[in-house]
Amino acid sequence: VEVLRQQAPRFAAMGLDFRVRAVCVADAARQRPELAHLRLTRTAGGAGAGAGDATLLTTDHTALTEDPAIDMLVEVAGGTGAARTAVLSAARRGKSVVTANKALLAAHLPEMEAAFPADGRARLGFEAAVAGGVPIIRAMQQSLAPDTVTSVAGILNGTTNFMLSAMASAGAPYADVLREAQAAGFAEADPTADVEGHDARNKLVLLARLGLGVTLPVGAVRTVGISGVTPADFALARELGCTVKLIGRAALTGGGSCGGGKASAVEASVTPALVPLDGALGTTGGALNLVAVDSAYVGRSEYRGPGAGRFPTANSVVADMLSIALGTASAPPFPLPRALTGGRALSDDVTCEAFVRLSGSDGGRVGAAGEAVAAALGAQQPRPRAVTQTARAAGGSVGLLVDGGSLNAVTAAVARAVPAGGGVTVAVYPVFR
Numbered sequence: 001v002e003v004l005r006q007q008a009p010r011f012a013a014m015g016l017d018f019r020v021r022a023v024c025v026a027d028a029a030r031q032r033p034e035l036a037h038l039r040l041t042r043t044a045g046g047a048g049a050g051a052g053d054a055t056l057l058t059t060d061h062t063a064l065t066e067d068p069a070i071d072m073l074v075e076v077a078g079g080t081g082a083a084r085t086a087v088l089s090a091a092r093r094g095k096s097v098v099t100a101n102k103a104l105l106a107a108h109l110p111e112m113e114a115a116f117p118a119d120g121r122a123r124l125g126f127e128a129a130v131a132g133g134v135p136i137i138r139a140m141q142q143s144l145a146p147d148t149v150t151s152v153a154g155i156l157n158g159t160t161n162f163m164l165s166a167m168a169s170a171g172a173p174y175a176d177v178l179r180e181a182q183a184a185g186f187a188e189a190d191p192t193a194d195v196e197g198h199d200a201r202n203k204l205v206l207l208a209r210l211g212l213g214v215t216l217p218v219g220a221v222r223t224v225g226i227s228g229v230t231p232a233d234f235a236l237a238r239e240l241g242c243t244v245k246l247i248g249r250a251a252l253t254g255g256g257s258c259g260g261g262k263a264s265a266v267e268a269s270v271t272p273a274l275v276p277l278d279g280a281l282g283t284t285g286g287a288l289n290l291v292a293v294d295s296a297y298v299g300r301s302e303y304r305g306p307g308a309g310r311f312p313t314a315n316s317v318v319a320d321m322l323s324i325a326l327g328t329a330s331a332p333p334f335p336l337p338r339a340l341t342g343g344r345a346l347s348d349d350v351t352c353e354a355f356v357r358l359s360g361s362d363g364g365r366v367g368a369a370g371e372a373v374a375a376a377l378g379a380q381q382p383r384p385r386a387v388t389q390t391a392r393a394a395g396g397s398v399g400l401l402v403d404g405g406s407l408n409a410v411t412a413a414v415a416r417a418v419p420a421g422g423g424v425t426v427a428v429y430p431v432f433r
């Protein structure tokens with residue numbers, strides 16, 4: 001509402017006059033200085049919403065979705081309960097919806113798509129749902145529409161990027177940077193959705209549907225969070241010219257990556273990964289987000305900016321409101337028909353270089369485990385192109401770089417070579433160059 005207020009003269013010049021007819025909140029008694037410029041009423045008037053130029057403040061979303069005078073619902077409540085009911089109810093009544101809610105869209109993607117058909121009256125805008133202020137949705141809906149996207153990969157969660165950037169620069173352990181992120185307001189009191197990769201996975205589901213035309217079942221995406229990342233990972237990665245980032249990636253595999261129609265499978269994962277220190281992913285620090293798209297015509301294009309925050313997110317929300325009001329919103333919201341990409345299997349593997357880190361308090365044991373892993377990988381069929389042992393990092397950690405192959409195969413070989421409970425902990429990360 002602050003952006004609508006500030007930019008009212010600009011929108012008026014475009015022939016648009018946005019009126020906030022009703023605001024639905026969880027707690028109607030709370031003071032709302034951000035709404036001070038509106039004439040708030042708690043009394044329903046007319047058909048159930050604000051009378052005259054007053055704005056109804058309510059806890060009942062049906063007062064919004066059932067008011068025939070309301071054309072558009074902006075859903076920034078979050079969650080998949082009341083938000084889902086309100087969005088579907090609005091769509092059924094021909095009201096357009098703008099939402100920032102990736103959890104809702106990812107969990108109910110086919111249902112949400114069906115609610116906003118191209119030939120219906122209601123439009124769906126969700127620019128704010130992926131990478132906050134970064135205009136990636138419109139780029140994929142419209143600017144890359146003629147192209148064949150072969151992969152989308154990126155830093156999709158600002159909280160974890162803030163934490164990993166702090167670990168990289170300060171050498172601090174995970175628990176310390178989590179506390180720091182919570183104190184700075186970058187992490188929630190319950191950080192699970194961010195640190196376990198669930199939030200990034202929701203965004204990946206939307207990007208994969210837009211770019212690759214596939215609907216990834218949320219629970220089927222290989223998802224590893226950052227709570228197991230250690231300072232030794234950064235020290236070892238640096239020796240390889242890399243750093244560690246939480247990367248969400250969906251890519252076509254299995255037969256010609258550029259033909260689009262020829263690829264038979266889609267690999268999708270959210271996992272800590274090694275990326276080059278001097279590349280686009282490696283230099284995206286703090287709470288920034290970055291999405292890198294590979295496509296047949298354009299090649300690599302990259303979109304970087306603030307992944308959250310009041311005004312970056314509000315800009316994306318209001319941009320969607322503008323395109324809906326001006327009639328330029330994408331219809332349908334996910335333009336690439338599924339029929340074009342049907343039959344592609346979802347793989348939880350990652351075809352890539354792999355990095356194996358072994359650590360423990362007994363340097364001798366760690367070294368022996370490293371030898372065992374190298375031998376196990378060497379005996380694997382097909383044999384990886386190379387296994388390189390990097391130097392030991394402080395604290396008795398060893399890193400091995402496995403050149404080429406399947407992350408699942410490497411993980412299985414490592415698990416066979418280093419039994420759990422032997423005093424050596426192991427992590428396997430993909431390397432995305």
Ligand SMILES: NC(=O)c1ccc[n+]([C@@H]2O[C@H](COP(=O)([O-])OP(=O)(O)OC[C@H]3O[C@@H](n4cnc5c(N)ncnc54)[C@H](OP(=O)(O)O)[C@@H]3O)[C@@H](O)[C@H]2O)c1
Pocket residue numbers: 024025026027028030059061076077078079082083100101102103128129132307308309310313
């Ligand atoms: N924060 C960001 O930078 C950002 C960026 C991109 C996307 N998003 C998405 O935006 C959504 C909201 O996130 P947020 O961080 O802004 O959350 P938030 O600060 O908790 O705000 C949620 C708002 O929704 C209201 N609300 C919650 N449940 C409700 C219900 N059942 N009925 C009516 N109103 C309800 C709350 O009312 P009260 O004020 O009464 O508590 C509050 O005003 C999420 O889907 C999130 O993923 C946020």
